[in-house]
Amino acid sequence: MSFLQPLLLAALPLIALPILIHLINQRRYQTIRWAAMMFILAANRMSRGYAKLRQWLILLFRTLAIAGLIFAVARPLASGWLGLTAGGKADTTIIIFDRSPSMRQQSPGTVNSKLETGRQQLVRALSMFGSTRWILIENTTNQPRELESPDALTKLSVTEPSSASADVPTMLQAARDYIEANKSGRTEIWICSDIRQNDWNAESGRWATLRDSFLEFNQGVRFHLLAYPDLAANNVAVRVTDVRRLQTSDSAELLVSLQLTREGVVDEEKQGIPLSFEIEGARSEFTVEMTGSKFDLKDHRLPLERTHERGWAKVSIPADSNAADNEFYFVFDKPTPRVAAIVTDEPQAARPLQLAAQISPDPHQRSSAEILTRDQLPQIDWETLSLLMWQGPLPDADTAKLVQEFVDRGGQVMFFPPRVVSSDDFLGVKWGDWSEKSDGVPIETWRPDQDLLANTQSGAALPVGQLQVRNFCTIEGETTPIASLKGGTPLLARVTTNRGGVYFCGTTVGAGDSSIATDGVVLYVMVQRALNSGAAMLGNARQLMVGDVGHDQAVSWQKLAGPPEALSTEYAFQGGVYQADAKLVALNRTVAEDQAPVLDDVRLTELFKGLDFARVDDQAGNLSALIQEIWRVFLGLMMLALILEAALCLPRITPNPTHSTMSAVAVGFNDNTVGSEAADRPASTSKA
């Protein structure tokens, strides 16, 4: 049990007061010389067991009454999930608040979402506890923000729903940094989250570091998790996967591909889902029949004015348990020319790359690829470039700076190893030594779920396993492997960047080094996907996810569509369509938000292993407070104890013993001839 005023429990020894009074009272006896001892002795012998029990019960009830009073003033709480709050109020209370789209989920029959419920629960719970400082860390900025009181949680816009996924380890890291920087005293960290795996990133190596660093704090850090793990019963999410504007001789149309995913599917029953398309205010509707958990609609045609070359649109589905994934914004424009540049010292060897880049899969899409030498770099128009393929020593100095700027704008870069390896690096990654395997080494593992080697939209895997690599160069530095050779050596790896994509391919497309060019499907898909990403990032109509754009960049945007309550400071974290200079930006939630499993209990417990951690599961729309003060119960118990004590102390309701005894005396007087007249007095002896 928890108490709001645990220090008052120090008064618990007062429960011995009745015993002390009893003992003192016994010392205050009066002495009398008494004749009728036989009745006192008899009274002591009679019902001694009950009398003793009664006395013990009276003492017990008096003790309970005092205990009840002390417990009541210590303000006990009904729920034990907070753990004991002994030690009084915390110095700092840090609230880690998950406002990701999945937190907008509602339970059946309720109005409030997980986010709203959690916010209210936190306000109610935290208001009961004192704290010197209140700090909020929410998942968009991940920065500590001081609050005046817990009530501010319901007033601040930064606790409203957002389209940004959460990164709980980063938020905890921010909390840790805050505690360290401010030298906080005893700290309580309250986490409100729906514990989705994508938000918690439980496999990240950062957790171990975080655990250790929290354990190092001497002042004690206590974690409270208010979890909303319930999944929606039948929630459908809509996501646009591709948008193309198609121009014909006399008209234009928009080809929209989208995907519907459904959570909590219990059967394979068909479900008709009306799709509502809105192109800058013009609405149209189309109903699809969905079976199972996933549905793909390919190239749905939406007619456009021939002159309508550029614009934005939105697709939405009817309201269900989570409103955050019921709509998706997208923008369209004339197809942006896809421009690739291949920088190499061996132009002939780079020919397959040029072919893969300049052959467009769509006849209406113009693609071009140019082979350059390092000396010709100044000729590149970086503003129109989508993909840079670089075979040779890694760029150095000014060249590296140019490439870096290109990446920061969202450009894609693919590096291929030079024949002669240097010690130069790019973003901390450099080439290692060459290895030669004359028999060829197959690619054993690759990531089929995302990035360049992901499966096709139909779900078919790319023939990556058929490739053979004879000569390869190791990749040194911090990268995320996308494909690895047999034996575990990474062949294709991605470097973590803020925006654009930087890939290192450990072999060349030369026939002597690998079969990438000869079995050209994989190469073609890789290059086209990289081109696509680059064009999407650099074109005038950009399809971005929340998190792709920095907070500072989005401040100057103009909102064209999106949640009306979104503030300009929140544009980077709210789904919608924005005007950024000459560009149109459609911002949407990340893919992981559509169907993210919940972290299992065991794994969650492991994350906080060794830490002072308490968890409670709540439900969206829950109106009852998580913690309730139950001093009234103890006050009631105290009064009950007092009533019982009084009842035991009351004399029994019997005829007045004094009266009855004296009556007996009176009877004796009236009966004074008893024994003589009645039994013995002979009538003949009467002299009356």
Added chain:
Amino acid sequence: MTPDRRSRSFLDPQVLSRLAAVPLLSRRPMQGNVSGRHQSPHRGASVEFAEYRKYVPGDDLRRLDWRAYGRSDRFYVKEFEADTNLRCCLVVDTSGSMDFGSTGVTKLEYARKLAGAIAYLAVQQGDAVGVSCVAKGIVKHLPPKRNPAHLMTAFDILEQAQPQDETHLASVLHELAETIRQRALIIVLSDFFIEPAELRSCFQHLRFRKHDVVTFHLLDPQELAFTFKRPMRFIDMEGGPAVFAEPNEIADRYHKALQKYLTDFKQVVLESAIDYHRISIDENYEQVLMRFLVGRT
């Protein structure tokens, strides 16, 4: 008879003068040695006709009823009741418990008043009076005599009686039953704080010896009410162990035990056919004695 000239604290002349109007009578025939006011088991020369009896040789011819002879031609002797005097033995309990009194008078003082008055009334009407002070045993014993000087001695004994020791009333009564050979009126004044069952045999013993037994059961109002508020340490007045008790706790059971005792005692006196008077010592002793005397007329 010479009236008492000495001042006795337990005697009130006015009360005595008022009580003197009512005779002290026995309910059983007494065997006195002089003529008195009490019935005798023998035939005598009183004016009270008793019966006719057939003449047998040796009878005094003067007692023949010639009228009966004239009517029936048979000899009958006319017999009359004999009147004799009374032996009154006052048995006063002087055990420690008799020293208790919450109303300004102890039970012994009250017993002294009753005994003194009865002794005076008995001697005044020509009866013999004796006094026995008993506690653990017979502390003092004055055999019954009828002269006024003897009354003074009895008063002295009553006056000098001091409460002490514990009560062995049962054994004492047995002893008195054996000691007092002639029929007598035995008046026991005590609080009788012993088990009633123990008294049954001694009462029956006294009755077997043809004694007319009267008991005055003296109780203090506080013993009856038992209204204490604070914790009390009760010290036994007869030397038993002291008892600490919370009066509120034991009052019920105390009254229950007292009630049972009184009921049992009453049952014993009923079975033993003795005269029983339960008295609260805050009562006027004159009324008690008046009730006693009137009840025996």
